[in-house]
Amino acid sequence: MPSALPLGDPAPADGVLPPQAAVGAGERGFSLYAHIPFCAVRCGYCDFNTYTATELGGGASQAAYAATAASEVRFAAAALDASGVPRRPMSTVFFGGGTPTILPASDLAAILAAAVDAWGLEPGAEITTEANPDSVTPASLEALAEAGFTRVSFGMQSAVPHVLKVLDRTHSPGRVPEAVRWARDAGLDVSLDLIYGTPGESMADWRASLDAALACDPDHVSAYALIVEDGTKLAAQIRRGEVPETDDDEHAEKYELADAVLAEAGYAWYEVSNWARGAGGDSPEGARYACRHNLAYWNGGDWWGIGPGAHSHVGGVRWWNVKHPTAYAGRLARGESPAAGRETLDAETRHTERVLLGLRLASGLPVADVPVEGRAAVAGLIADGLVEGPAALRGRLVLTLRGRLLADAAVRRLLP
Amino acid sequence: MSPMARTAPVPAATDPSIIRNFCIIAHIDHGKSTLADRMLQFTGVVQPRDMKAQYLDRMDIERERGITIKSQAVRMPWEVEGTAYALNMIDTPGHVDFTYEVSRSLAACEGAVLLVDAAQGIEAQTLANLYLAMENDLTIIPVLNKIDLPAAQPEKYAEELANLIGGDPADVLKVSGKTGVGVEGLLDRIVADIPAPVGDAAAPARAMIFDSVYDTYRGVVTYVRVVDGSLNPRERIQMMSTKASHELLEIGVISPEPIPSKGLGVGEVGYLITGVKDVRQSKVGDTITNLSKPAAQSLGGYQDPKPMVFSGLYPLDGSDYPDLRDALDKLKLNDAALVYEPETSAALGFGFRVGFLGLLHLEIVRERLEREFNLDLISTAPNVIYDVTLEDTSVVTVTNPSEFPTGKVKEVREPMVSATILAPNEFVGAIMELCQGRRGQMKGMDYLSEDRVELRYWIPLAEIVFDFFDQLKSKTRGYASLDWKADGEQAADLVKVDILLQGEQVDAFSAITHRDKAYAYGTMMTAKLRELIPRQQFEVPIQAAIGSRIIARENIRAIRKDVLAKCYGGDITRKRKLLEKQKEGKKRMKMVGRVEVPQEAFIAALTTDESKDKAKK
Structure with missing residues (x-):
């Protein structure tokens, strides 16, 4: 997750949520996010909350981490109980990082088991872990499947060595198909994460990465434009002129290429940066392979995020944990909430988020969700080719390809 | 060496023979204020514990910029050979824009201390003021300051000064305002060399106003030099230019705080308060007389201040317009040269067209508006006044390019100035090139010393109001100095260049230029705007045109991507904050047709490159 935490209101030490969190909770699903803040190396573009040292002090070492994270699971269950939020079985679980698979599969299994112990699982629950192609083996993937994981998302990023080098990724391109095969053998669904627009990446390079990804026959593909975040090594390299700047027009072209190549191969977009195999029909996100955890974020679902810097959302209350693993472990050891701050969304902000995310x-986005002041903008969005006309007539605002690339601009036009 | 005076002469009862009125002529940062501070200290009018650096520069801006905008007069006692004298130090503004105020200050004196930095030599503005002082027959005491500096070259510059005013380099005093060395000797020289004022004590009162300052608590404080007769408390006085009369509520001297006195006699310098609230009722250069026994003839030399440079001032936030109006109304109380009238710009909204004496005056007013009144402003590129004669021989006076007539124009006349530039001789070529490029005609060149040259040009004012001084400084590594004064007008082939965004004219960017430079302005402005205006969801052509003829064109390509690709780990808050920031940014956009133009683009496009670079640092 991004390195800078938002500013918000103080969060109480007992973790009890404001009353609005419980309103209507019974009708909403519940998800869990588990952040694993460790990596073998820090990639040059990365500003996520992750650490490469194996021995952080105060109960924050990699070895102690699973126990610490499990203690937050127990804290979460108690805090939600105390907040009057009914216990619901988890519909999705997502382990992200960092590199979750840097921990032994047994550690990830232990954290998951603690959560299942607290909340239980919905039948058919989606349980994903991110993984670095370097940090899995057939045995570790077997063990994850054994523990209940259903899905693995590999950080492939690119299939082109010089691009991987700029990104500081350590794996060799050949490792990805191998890892995918092992995951398949273990019975896991597979997603591949790609990054486009890396400095020095040509259109042909990007095409090669897309083709290589498709050759692995994944169930799901995420493609993210490289964002050069302040404070990263890559930002410094660009500032010093060692690496060329990224270019938004080129990003747009690469996005269009990705959408065309993926559609051709039978993957349909269900969210701006996500494509799933076999999606189709009226409800692409209902497709078997769309990431339901991801959709919970966009649909404003409830989830508890455990781990340092993790974000949570329950019934219009958002909060985020302290960033450093040592501070995080210390809070939990004292029986205190690890939350650094939180915000309680008012009706207007929830409305804004609904438009922004939907x-x-x-x-x-249902037209009915657009504020009255923004309705007049809808015709303009159709006229400018950002929104599908026929869908709008049926009461839903669906972005065109051009509109997906200008989604933020479209949102600004819809909001007062 | 003289001691501090044991008893100071009493105002209103001081014989003119023991009065010495002098001013200090110096360039910015040649150390005038520091020297003045030292004089206040040595004469005992300021106790050491009350001393603050640059005591006389009241306003913060003055202190920060090291320049004196408003002059004041301080009375200091000084004893020479057993006689206590009254020394009146009249502070003069140091900058080219305030020539008229300087001339009135000089007219209040019999002598001038010519103060020059011993490490830098004389500068053009000092030279200009020195000419003014010599025209007024003032006795000049040449002084080199900062002789304590390692880089000081007192011998070299003593020779330069001696050459300029005639005399022996040995007569040039050498002081350090910082350490105080030589300051007492200077005070003695002032008593010895500067003539005592002469006037007729029995004649009807005549006093010249050499400055007038608005004070929130006291109203207008007027500084005067009495020439004939005397002014006394509770009398009614009359302004000779307007015949308006006022009661003298208070009269006194500054030493260095105001001290009421029983009046002011022949040769004395002091202040008076009548209760008026606007400096326009107490005009610099006017003569004050006694209402019951008025003088027949004024002292002469009075002029109304004449604005030379105009600029549109607009609040960044349109709702601040009333505040801007109030602020200008307040500043006007203290600035007789400030003129303004409301104007409307399609691009910038409601604002004022403001007239200034020159660029520094513009900058000072703008800075005071921003700092003292907390306003964020956009100012349009400064322009001069044009007289446009149409085919039907009617004449239009244009102070705003957007008012330039569109019909058949017979002749356009523009104001001209005489400019004096002083610089080391190695830069003569670069300066000549610059001045010729700005349509200047060379009027002469003189060597002040072996390696310093004075160049004189007749040049359009419009050519020097934009970035001439910055260019001059950069082409001479900062060594050149410039002075100018208005000097007639000329007919020239001038045209208006308009800038169009998607076919819509943006009035704030229209400019009047010489026909030969229209293309350069057009390409410069269109290229600049292409950089400054963010890409929109559609293509935006930017054109420069003379009338209907397009002379330059650029294109802003449509934006293709405006979406944050990822939203990692459910940090929705950050994404929402980004949206809020974007929406905030949108609010600060001005709409030109369908095109969203950021305020910053207006500011940057209207700013010269040099000042833009400064802002970046």
Whole structure:
């Protein structure tokens, strides 16, 4: 997750949420996010909350981490109980990082088991872990499947060595198909994460990465434009002129290429940066392979995020944990909430978020969710080719390809 | 060496023979204020514990910029050979824009201390003021300051000064305002060399106003030099130019705080308060007389201040317009040269067209508006006044390029100035090139010393109001100095260049230029705007045109990507904050047709490159 935390209101030490969190909770799903803040190396573009040292002090070492994270699971269950939020079985679980698979599969299994112990699982629950192609083996993937994981998302990023080098990724391109095969053998669904627009990446390079990804026959592909975040090594390299700047027009072209190549191969977009195999029909996100955890974010679902710097959302209350693993472990050891700050969204802000997040989905944003002041803008968006006309007539705002690339601009036009 | 005076002469009862009125002529940062501070200290009018650096520069801006905008007069006692004298130090503004105020200050004196930095030599503005002082027959005491500096070259510059005013380099005093060395000797020289004022004590009162300052608590404080007769408390006085009369509520001397006195006699310098609230009722250069026994003839030399440079001032936030109006109304109380009238710009909204004496005056007013009144402003590129004669021989006076007539124009006349530039001789070529490029005609060149040259040009004012001084400084590594004064007008082939965004004219960017430079302005401005205006969801052509003829064109390509690709780990808050920031940014956009133009683009496009670079640092 991004390195800078938002500013918000103080969060109480007992973790109890304001009353609005419990309102209507019974009708909403519940998800869990588990952040694993460790990596073998820090990649040059990365500003996520992750650490390469194996021995952080105060209960924050990699070895102690699973126990610490499990203690937050127990804290979470108690805090939600105390907040009057009913216990619901988890519909999705997502382990992200960092590199979750830098921990032994047994550690990830232990954290998951603690959560299942606290909340239980919905039948058919989606349980994903991110993984670096370098940090898995057939045995570790077997063990994850054994523990209940259903899905693995590999950080492939690119299939082109010089691009991987700029990104500081350590794996060799050949490792990805191998890792995918092992995951398949273990019975896991597979997603591949790609990054486009890396300095020095040509259109042909990007095409090669897309082709290589498709050759692995994944169930799901995420393609993210490289964002050069302040404070990263890559930002410094660009500032010093060692690496060329990224270019938004080129990003747009690469996005268009990705969408065309993926569609051709039978993957449909269900969110601006996500494509799933076999999606189709009226409700692409209902497709078997769309990432339901991801959709919970865009649909404003409830989730508890455990781990340092993790974000949570329950019934219009958002909070985020302290960033450093040592501070995080210390809070939990004292029986205190690890939250650094939180915000309680008012009706207007929730409305804003609904537009902001809903418009990114292929299922579209119900016109009824657009504030009255923004309705007049809808015709303009259709006229400018950002929104599908026929879908709008049926009451949903669905972005066109051009509109997906200008989604933020479209949101600004819809909001007062 | 003289001691501090044991008893100071009493105002209103001081014989003119023991009065010495002098001013200090110096360039910015040649150390005038520091020297003045030292004089206040040595004469005992300021106790050491009350001393603050640059005591006489009241306003913060003055202190920060090291320049004196408003002059004041301080009375200091000084004893020479057992006689206590009254020394009146009249502070003069140091900058080219305030020539008229300087001339009135000089007219209040019999002598001038010519103060020059011993490490830098004389500068053009000092030279200009020195000419003014010599025209007024003032006795000049040449002084080199900062002789304590390692880089000081007192011998070299003593020779330069001696050459300029005639005399022996040995007569040039050498002081350090910082350490105080030579300051007492200077005070003695002032008593010895500067003539005592002469006037007729029995004649009807005549006093010249050499400055007038608005004070929130006291109203207008007027500084005067009495020439004939005397002024006394509770009398009614009359302004000779307007015949308006006022009661003298208070009269006194500054030493260095105001001290009421029983009046002011022949040759004395002091202040008076009548209760008026606007400096326009107490004009610099006017003569004050006694209402019951008025003088027949004024002292002469009075002029109304004449604005030379105009600029549109607009609040960044349109709702600040009333505040801007109030602020200008307040500043006007203290600035007789400030003129303004409301104007409307399609691009910038409601604002004022403001007239200034020159660029520094513009900058000072703008800075005071921003700092003292907390306003964020956009100012349009400064322009001069044009007289446009149409085919039907009617004449239009244009102070705003957007008012330039569109019909058949017979002749356009522009104001001209005489400019004096002083610089080391190695830069003569670069300066000549610059001046010729700005349509200047060379009027002469003189060597002040072996390696310093004075160049004189007749040049359009419009050519020097934009970035001439910055260019001059950069082409001479900062060594050149410039002075100018208005000097007639000329007919020239001038045209208006308009800038169009998607076919819509943006009035704030229209400019009047010489026909030969229209293309350069057009390409410069269109290229600049292409950089400054963010890409929109559609293509935006930017054109420069003379009338309907397009002379330059640029294109802003449509934006293709405006979406944050990832939203990692559910940090929705950050994404929302980004949206809020973007929306905030959108609010600060001005709409030109369908095109969103950021305020910053207006500011940057209207700013010269040099000042833009400064802002970046």
